[in-house]
Amino acid sequence: MWEETSAVDKYGASPTGESFEPGRQRQVCTRYKRKGKRHRRQTGGATRTVMALDSLPSRVVLLYDEWLKLADPRTEDWPLMASPIAQTLIVIAYIYFVTTLGPRLMENRKPFDLKNTMVVYNFSIVGFSIYMIYEYLMSGWANGYSYGCDLVDYSSNPLAVRxxxxxxxxxxxxxxxxxxxxxxxxxxxxxxxxxLHVFHHSIMPFTWWFGVKFSAGGMGTFHAMLNCCVHVLMYSYYAVCAMGPAYQKYLWWKKYMTTIQLVQFVMVTVHIGQFIFMKDCPYKFPVLLYIVGLYGLIFLVLFLNFWYHAYTKGKRLPKVAQKSKALQNGNGVHHSNGVAKEATNGIFYGTTNKVANGFHHGNGIHNKEK
Incomplete structure (x- = not known):
């Protein structure tokens, strides 16, 4: 645009042959200059916007790279740990199947008979949980941890790597x-x-990816070891239930399941909560402890709510169950010991004898029925 201001020659003529008076030449030049400045300001703003948008992905990449520099280098090459992309795809596929694809495929089909499969599956989880308990104990919780301010050991010490x-x-x-x-x-x-059930199973891999990536050890693992202990009991119950009615007599301890869950969440909340009152505990990523504490507190409240309505209130049925009590023999609602199979706040409760695969999940999300 600046070339246009000099487009008039010394004789007052433009390249097109149009002539101007000397006085008008200065006005035209001024007009062209002002137009050029205005255009330059507009173009400059747009250019800056485009440049900012172009640089945004680069900034994100740089931020991600800087963030990963803080990660634990020992876990970098382990399966699924290079980036969260692989687990994200798995979680998306899981959500899509259990909420959309699976129900559609099963809509016009008979339910699968998975009795034997579930027996093997549940006992496998029991064995796996026992193994993880042993490893947690041997690598720290029974071998040096204080159950107080236990920091993560990022060294290549065999115990820390374990x-x-x-x-x-x-x-x-x-x-x-x-x-x-x-x-x-x-x-x-x-x-x-x-x-709530799907959300729990979807969010756990994400939270634990960060845990393994940045803080694989220390006081943040207490709840994992404790949850493994509960899973041994829960999945043992599931397995025996799946074996059929002949084995129900061995499940006399099912009435203690809710108590076990409450004890678990109280212990998790108290253990993590002590970090708030510690004056000198240089845990490298305390945000992970807050997440664990919040998670334990939420489910403690949910279980206390269940306990209050199911036991303290004299096993009073929820309103939905009360309305359906007259139709219980025709609508699939079964009662045992005065407690109905019912759903409240997305969590299923029940102490019925019509159970095939569990009273309640070890993480406080669901119970399973036959």
Missing amino acids: MAWTCWLYYFSKFIEMLDTIFFVLRKKTSQVTF
Whole structure:
């Protein structure tokens, strides 16, 4: 645009042959200059916007690279740990199957008979959980940890690496436990596929990916070891239930399941909560501890709410169950010891004898029925 201001020659003529008066030449030049400045300002703003948009992906990449520099280098080459992309695809596929694809495929089909499959699956989870408990104990919780301010050991010490690998095993177990929901779908128990249930099984791999990636050890793993202990009991119950009515007599301890769950969440909340009152505990990524504490507190409240309505209130039925009590023999609602199979806040409760695969999931999300 600046070339246009000099387009008039010394004789006052433009390149097109049009002539101008000397006085008008200055006005035209001024007009062209002002137009050029205005155009330059507009173009400059647009250019800056385009450059900012172009640089945004680069900034994100740089931020991601800087963030990963803080990660634990020991776990970098372990399966699924290079980036969160692989696990994200798995979780998306899981959500799509249990909420959309699976129910559609099963809509006009008979439920699968998975009795033997579930017996093997549940006992496998029991064995896997026992192994993880042993590894957690040997790599720290029974071998040097104080149950107070236990920091993550990022060294290549064999004990520290063993703890990190146990954390990865627990992380991987969250993918295996997705089969709980898939069994629901294949057995056409879609009423059990609640939002809270699916959300829990979807979010656990993500939270534990960060745990293994940045903080594989220390006090943040106490809840994992404790949850493995509860899973031994829960999945043992599931397995025996799946074996059939002849084995129900061995499940006399099912009435203690809710108590076990409450004790678990109290212990997790108290253990993590002590970090808030510690004056000198230089945990490298405290945000992970807050996430664990919040998670334990939420489910403690949910279980206390259940306990209050099911026991303290004299096992009073929820309103939905009260309305359906007259129709209980025709609508599939069964009662045992005065407690109905019912759903509240997305969590299924029940102490019925019509149970085939569990009273309640070890993480407080669901119970399973036959």
